[in-house]
Amino acid sequence: MLTLAKNLYDYHELMATLAWKNVTLRYKQAYLGIAWAILKPITLMLIFTLVKSFVGIESGEIPYPILVFAALMPWTFFQESTSDGVTSVVGNTALIKKIYFPREIFPITSVLTKLVELGINFFILAGLMVWYQMMPSIYILWVPLIIAYTILAALTIAFAGAAINVYYRDVGAALPVLLSLLMYASPVIYPLQLVKDKLLVQQAAGEWSDMLYTLYTLNPLAGIIDAFQNVVLRGAPPDLDAMIPGAILVAILLPLSYLYFKRAESYFADVI
Amino acid sequence: MPVIEVSHLTKEYRLGALQGLKQTLINTGARLMGKHLPERPLFKALDDVSFSIEQGEVVGIIGHNGAGKSTLLKMLAKISTPTRGSVMTKGRISPLIEVGAGFVPDFTGRENVYLNGAILGMKRQEIDQKFDEIVDFAEMAEFIDTPVKRYSSGMQVKLAFAVATSVQSEILIVDEVLAVGDLAFQRKCFDRMEDVIKGQGRTILLVSHNIRQVERMCNRVILMDHGKVAADGPVAEVCELFYQQSNTKIQAQAQHAATAKVSGSGEVTIDSIDVLDNAGHPVNEIESGERLRVRIRFTLLHDLEGIEIVAGTHRTDFIYISSASTRDVLPNAAFSRGSHEVEYIVPTFPLAAGTYSVRLVFLDRNWRFLFNGESLKTFTVKAKRLETMNSQWKTVDLPSEMRVDGTLYALPQ
Incomplete structure (x- = not known):
């Protein structure tokens, strides 16, 4: 971990340049340019809002469109940085085979790239908040911490996934499918409060309810999305109870994932 | 003090492809049952290679295709890890392996200079300082804001070479890159390499099939053959040995x-x-x-x-x-x-x-x-x-004479 910190510092310029390359490259020769970054969450927001008008999801006092947009921001960031991170090593074969620098730079750069797009989405969020006349509270200061935690969660999958993807490309193909499943297991379309009510208050699954809830919150995204909505929209502190199981999971898996990546790294050039 | 110390370096590759899921499952099953499976054969790309290089030496590495030259460079540049043995290097290594790795076609020349510079380990400030010199050397001032994908291949290589040689590093690894561009540019590259070698006192490893180039630039040559160091020593001796080897090989092929x-x-x-x-x-x-x-x-x-x-x-x-x-x-x-x-x-x-x-x-x-x-x-x-x-x-060995300042010398025939 110490070497990771040192590498991060030593190579911060390279990472910045590579991230700048990724961002610029994505929107080169595209008429809409960077606007594409916001198109995805906005479209999803509109679709979910439409669906909600048929199905009826209890969203509390917060207007549903902004609630779902606030959920989509961390979710899209997590989803895209994970899947980009996993394919980042294989995608840079030319560099891997020619030049050495610590290989963790590739997954990390992918995450950094997506951070830029997340930043752009904040402007849309601000616009929506103005539209719905919502005032941010002091709790908004939590946002950087929540995003930092999201980055760690994304890297947990990205490190191990990127390394395995070098040997078995199946990972890169399977991940988008798994991630879209994970979206339904995360409080994106529905608020976490709904799950809480069902399991903790109504005990819908009988004696299994508490355990099921813990299992649900093992998904770091459950805590992340809820916390993000809390601090930005509800003016409340994050619900730490919902975050702890996921945080423990990340704390255990991230070092393992990173160590595996570092072990596999020396054979990337031979196998890729 | 040697700046590069290679001892008993061995690199093995397993021949054949990675196995699919089915084969892996079958093999794992068999292994669990206690059966001994035939291992896929190993290929020794490098076999117990040892040498050390002192500060300021210019070492040429020559050998036939598949002799292990590029594998050796990969080990030195830390791109690949040895199976056995060790590689010790002191100071920053900049690889000039295949210039242009990492060029992005959609980027302009300017953007690519910054990107490639960063990849090769230059700080942004450093690139800023050298930017004009790089563009000037590559003769690309006119096209620097055009996307690289519109460049001719010669233009790309020129720009890449200019960036790669402006990296300040203690050890420079050059792999078959001087055969770039037109004749005039090759001449320029050559001069720049000589300048790097003679003027800056850096340690240089040059891999080339162009033996004349090696003879001219290096002060020591390592001849690789089938993953081993076949000879290591003064330029003239080792190159002569390589010529003999080449002739034997050509003859064998011709007879074949x-x-x-x-x-x-x-x-x-x-x-x-x-x-x-x-x-x-x-x-x-x-x-x-x-x-x-x-x-x-x-x-x-x-x-x-x-x-x-x-x-x-x-x-x-x-x-x-x-x-x-x-x-x-x-x-x-x-x-x-x-x-x-x-x-x-x-x-x-x-x-x-x-x-x-x-x-x-x-x-x-x-x-x-x-x-x-x-x-x-x-x-x-x-x-x-x-x-x-x-x-x-020469093609024919004709009896010749040389007249120097009026004195006639017959060349030994």
């Missing part, structure tokens, strides 16, 4: 290809072709300027009149060197059915050291091909003395 180049009507069968020395013994090698004597034994299927037999020599690249015909001496040669013998003799064969082959043509009076063959017999010509220059600088 010999059977392929024959066509004919079947009326003539060649029984044997031999190069003979003065005593009449078959040999494979003659000295430059010696007598060349080729004996051809052949059999005719039936009586033939007015046959013309043409014998000659050619180089391995099929440039015809000499040729002689029986028509000039025996316009109406008649041969009976059965075995015959012809000798083709060149009193002095003044060719430069190298590998040569015999060609042979049989024609009847209507110029119909009875037999036509090339590379029928290969033989080498060796230099009479240790040559001061490479054989690739």
